[in-house]
Amino acid sequence: MLSNSINSGLKLSLVILFTIIGWTLQAQQSVIDFSSNFHTFGSFNGVNFSIDSDPLDTTNPVGKIKNNGDIWEGIYLDLPNGILLDSQKVISLRFYNYAFTPQDVLLKLEDDNNTDVEMVVTAMANGWSTLDFDFSQAFIAGTTTPTNANGTYKKLVLFVNGGSSDTGSHLIDDITYPNYESANSLDVVYSSLVYADEFSYSGPVNDAQWFSEVVPPNSWGWFNGEQQHYTNRTDNAYLSNGSLKIVAKKETYTDYGLTLNYTSTRLNSNFNFTYGRIDVRAKLPQGDGTWPAIWMLGTSIGNNWHPSTISWPGCGEIDIMEHWGNAPNVVHGSTHTISSNGATINTSQVTREGVFNEWHVYSVNWSPNQISFLMDGFLYYTYNPTVKNASTWPFDDPQFIILNVAMGGIYPIDPNFVESQMEIDYVRVFQNVTSIEEKDTSVEINVYPNPASEFIVINAAADGVFHLYDISGKEVMISTLKKGQEQKIALPALSAGIYSWEFKARNGNSNGKLIITNR
Secondary structure, eight states: OOOSSOOHHHHHHHHHHHHHHHHHHHSSEEEEOSOSGGGOOEEETTOEEEEEEETTEEEEEEEEEEOOSOTTOEEEEEEEEEEEOSSOOEEEEEEEESSSSOEEEEEEEEOTTSOOEEEEEEEOSSEEEEEEEEGGGEEETTSSOEEOOOSEEEEEEEEESTTSOOOOEEEEEEEEEEOTTOSSSOSSOOOEEEEEEOOOSOBSOOTTTEEEOOOOSBTTBSGGGBOEEEOOSTTTEEEETTEEEEEEEEEEEEETTEEEEEEEOEEEEEEEESSEEEEEEEEOOOSTTEEEEEEEEEGGGOOSSSOOOSOTTTTOEEEEEEEOTTSTTEEEEEEEOSSSOSSOSSEEEEEOSOTTTSOEEEEEEEOSSOEEEEETTEEEEEEOOSSOSTTTOOOSSOEEEEEEEEEBSSSOOOTTOOEEEEEEEEEEEEEOOSOTTOOOTTSOEEEESSSBSSEEEEEESSOEEEEEEOTTSOEEEEEEEOTTOOEEEEOOSOOSEEEEEEEEETTEEEEEEEEEOOO
């Protein structure tokens, strides 16, 4: 676990990490290198597929194909982003030949909207070799009819010595294919950490960071037919061993004149933002009827610190992760707007085993033009309406983060359910801050040291007022400055983190960022 303090080292390392991730997602080629469980192939007709180690480099995971003697044993992988053959035509892969005899590798592309195409390349050498499949010289699958393949293909199928009774083992790695024209790519990479809760403390939830929402919106409870009370008790939300636990329980509980059979917690962030990337690392609860969500609402809907100005769905909703225990391996990402709400059509899903007992990172990349949904860095859906107006795109205003586990609603609850928890390792928000001391130089001003702990020194080229704001936009310090006078200003007792400052003068404003570290 990282410290709850956001220091310059943490910021630098996360900037580097997410710059690398962003570059990978925007690159012109995608690579299946078996470093992710999303790279695990399915199999048919008797073949065995597994992840193995490179015989020349045990730290490098590779795919292993073991043919067992049936004809046309094959493996396949669904690719939601698709392989695009409109411009670049070559798919390459590395193939390890254990034998000294040639091995025929057939690569087939399938899609409901295009004619299936295939190519065969022979691996001649023993050991590793790179095979290039040029689909400008492909064949219509199952024929000898040549074709210059075009379009998008969503399934990749591979045979080794297809059509013969092969019983050998073979290795593959680094399947590289073009998908740079895909609509599912990040248009903006956000790399500067502006907010984080690492949940590295123990005890109750920090109410300076999160507000526990407990008042039902209706006399019959929460929306969607949910069957839980939300509470602010440590029975339902607490921190231990470096993570936040939100616990849904079966228990008779009466509050606000309403008796329900389940309790849980709904946490709203005291932080809001417009545009950026949010990453939440979590394990999900299990059991029929559980309904965990990591999501955001437009701040205009109103919360404990902001008045209501626009009701739902006009405020806009972004569901970073939504999961129903009755469909245990399916995770959804969605948006809700006036044009599509309730049973939204603006949604997609990804199938992934192990969401209960393994950590996964659920992400949204939100730019002025599109909203992209990712799981473990795998981008599976982008919302980008052609016409952006109040009905389709209420996403130019701030949103706040919500973490909760509901019970019931769409699906029935298992009568044997007792309790289960969603565990959150961290919540991080990234935006683009090109420099810690980024500023509008319409008014010259120097602010140092940066990072600071107990004081800052300011020298401004004009009379004006210096304001310091925390991550929620709350003003935490104000100081009047005189032109040309260097002033040493004591900082109030503030939590470590990234703060924004603004200097307001008669002839213009300046602004920037200030990192405050622990004293």
